Amino acid sequence: MTNSIQELQDADLVFVIGSNMTEAHPIVSYYVKRAAKKGATVIVNDPRRTDLCRWASHYVQLASGSDIAYINGLINEIFKNGWADEEFLKEHTENPDEIRAWVQDYPVERASEICGVPVEQMKEIARLLGTSKSASVCYTLGITEHICGTDNVKTLANLQMVLGNLGKRSAGLNPLRGQNNVQGACDMGALPNVFHNYQSVTDPNAVAKMEQAWGVSGLSDRAGYKMPTMLRKARDGGTKILYCIGDNTVQSEPNIAHTIKELEALELFIVVDIFPNLTTPYAHVVFPDYSWGEEEGTFTNTERRVNRVRAALKAPGGARPSWWVLQELGKRLGFDLGFTSAKAVYEDMRRTATSYAGITYERLDVAGLQWPCPTLEHPGTRFLHKDGNFSRGKGLFSKTDWVPPAEVVDEEYPLVLSTGRRLWHYHTGTQTRNSVGLETLFPEELIEMNPADAEPLGIKSGDMVRATSRRGEVMLRAWVNERSNPGLCWMAFHFAEACGNQLTIDAFDPVTETAEYKVCAIRVEKVADAEVPMKGLCRQARP
């Protein structure tokens, strides 16, 4: 996030796109709802009528995978009516004339045809954005989990730069990161192209710096493979060893059947985890890990705030922390990594990470700190790009064009499936389904369907159905409601027994290799009438 979570409650306008925040980020939604109560304009843009719509002033129901056309149409309209922040464009961006020209291809009429949003509504949304004092854009995986995910994000950045909504309070471009430490994993260099603190592995200076700091020679200066490539290469022998910590790969990657074939091709598959899951059966070695609650350390949240995590429980006797296992393996492979405690690992990282240099365990005992925090006296950074000063100098607009999703519906597979997360569960369910009561609140996966699609198939809530894509099938019960667009079905990936990833497509964004979890084509057939009435399962529906 360029800005901080609490700033959202003071926003004039919150533009939410591809984010089901009341379920996936409830605390963020509390602040957005507060803003709505104080009179802020809240615009929810989503193929699904998410719960936040109850508080929103506007709901824009756009077609899955049409974001670029929609946003470019809005930018076109903003320029056309003179609502762009010309001063910001002149002072803080490099190529304002280019964006002006690019969006000429997206008059609202054409955009409307692609995204399915009425022209009048598009004009209204553009006016609200263009005339608002400031606007905060919040997005989640509804934006990134597409084959055009990178361009989706760039288009939103274009929008905010055109409106001059960066570098100030209660504005900005705010991705809500899905997991407790996905920000931290990036910061720590668990990425193939950068060391920790985003130091490029292809920069000879960074390589030399890390060789010296770590006391090694011969660090690779070629970017490594991204996750889908690592897995794909398993099948042709390019990947022989996979060391996997805290990642239930089988259940969380798209196209489960395909993922299993990839893992089966490995010569050595090492899994470090806290529970047996769908992935452990394919391992050659399993190391029992420490869990949250047993381990010391830090997480970095979506607003770049580094927070302490502390041990409250004794871990099971046979478990060991991940860093300890790596230290022991390093020793056996002839290298002392110097990992003697979680704090020692952190300090090893901190001495070569300028953004984290001022953040120590001692300071975190008082309160969390937001990076960049370069010195021990630095108070941390609430929002990035203050006064429009970007890290690269001036903001650069990128050209983006709408492309259809990788798989579109046809006669055989006439419905779109989108996937996501439910309030009551988290990811592959290993944590929430091993906690008391959450399973009772939401005990099984349900496929959500619009009545317009369900009725012709004779499907009503609670009926057992079979959902089939070109990659697999799942049997589960239907939940007929009006949250989804007609033509759109939805399910989560929390339940191993009926997991959306049996169906999802392994098509990826070419830059980030993020999979298109949000669009694939399926068909749904009724198998049996409901045995158990649906009462009690619809708590989150709120039609």
Added chain:
Amino acid sequence: MSDCLILDGEAVTFQPGQTVLEVARQNGIKIPALCYHRKTGPAGRCRVCVVEVEGQAGLPTSCNLMAKDGMVVHTCTERVLEVRRSVVNLMLANGEHNCISCEQNGRCELQDAAYQLGIEIPAFTITGPKAEIDDSSEMVVLDRRKCIQCGRCIAACNNVVVNEVLGMGQRGFESKIVCDLDRPMADSTCVQCGECVQICPVGALIEKKAVGKGRSWEMDTVDTTCPYCGVGCQMTLHVDTDANRIVRVTGREVEPNDGMLCVKGRFGYEFPSSPNRLTQPLIRKNGELEPVSWEEALDFTAERIAKIVKEHGPDVFSAFGSGRITNENNYAIAKFTRAVIKTNNVDHCART
């Protein structure tokens, strides 16, 4: 220059916009206030926080009395204490407050007020309609017998987390906290975030799963960060160290969550203690994963890695860090991959 008022004979300064209650608390003066909470603001309902102000008729409630320059305030005159005693006595009489078995015992604001005012046995007996307990929901018990109708939970549900479920139903003696239009909590639109539990001053809203699992003062407390989404809510774990289990979770009133949590953060805490945990290293032997010692598992793994990397080069090694593990463990796997194996094939689920 900030303004000044006289508080129990002492001149104290304050910032414009502060209430007398805030100024008093800032200066270490304890005034019980059962309906006021920083997050829900002044309500002026419970009338326990009354004070005496020179030149002002009656006893105003300090939670919604703005401090004024030159004001002379007395917080513990006999007149003030007598009113507070009456109010607390009425609250005690108007419910079934049984500290012996109450979950809130030791952290109850009504109990504390009664203690401060020296009330041993309630002075009155009131026979009102029988209040009901709503224990229909999975996580929260609403025990209306102990409710003092301060309204904090309603304000929190509607204005703090804005889930807009709780309200005050009926009138007069029949008044009660209701979910939606008086439905059992389990059948209401409640999302079980538990903000009402955290903000309730008494034992009327409690965590169902914590009942009978230990007194608040017996618990060790550990501050940590929520393990679920990317918001990074700050929380306190209340731990029964002997039993090695988390008994309850409360939100910390700091950034980013200001005490608020969601159903997963507040109630999804048992997984570390699950009997399903992996508890020993396993190696595949003859097609089956079999338990082995750490020595054997580490030796086997290191030898296999060394052999395969020697034969095929470092780039056949790949590693996944994770968006769920700590920064330390992500750094550890990144450093291991780069410094020990000499490849940059390390990634994690940020792409997915």
